[in-house]
Amino acid sequence: MLRERPQAAAAARSLLAGALPNGAGHGDRVERRAGGFADVPPGGDVHLLSRVLHGGEDGRCREILRHLSAAMPPHADLPAVERLLPDDGSPSLATARDLHVRCTVGGRERTAGYYPRLFADAGPELVGREPLPLDARVRPERRARRTR
Structure with missing residues (x-):
């Protein structure tokens, strides 16, 4: 399932159906729903955040993460x-x-x-970190397994 803002969900419909250049042709395999982080449906094996957390202050990011x-x-x-700022102040696309x-x-x-x-x-x-092009990193997170 793809859950995204209404305008992004509509664009994804065309892209996944293969209607746009380089379209994937997988529109029938993906359910698209418009919605936000406050109404994430339960379940799902993977919840991907791509360039979401950098758009908010810490409190908003924590709110998103709690909902997920x-x-x-x-x-x-x-x-x-997300792109990561270098710890040592070295030049990076993330700085701009x-x-x-x-x-x-x-x-x-x-x-x-x-x-x-x-x-x-x-x-x-956090369960790992993998480099991606353009100074981005994927940070595989997993729901914490808390013991009572």
Whole structure:
């Protein structure tokens, strides 16, 4: 299932159906629903966040993560794709993107070391980190398995 804002869900319908250049032709395999993070349906094996967290301040990010974590079964994964600011101040595309999101939407890019704190009280736990092109990283998170 693809859950996205209404305009993005409509664009995904065309792309997945193969109607756009480089379309995937998999429209019949994906259920599309318009919606937000506050109404994530329960279940699902994977909940992908791609360039979502940099668009918000910490409180909003934690709210999003709590909604997702509450909807995720124990085996579910939450890959989060974000650009990471370098810890050492070295040149990076993430630095320019940081300035852009701060000025336009009030969010920010973060360092790799910052994300565990962001996720700490929201539920998911970090299980790895994989590099992607253009200074992005996928951060596989998994719903925390809490013992009582």
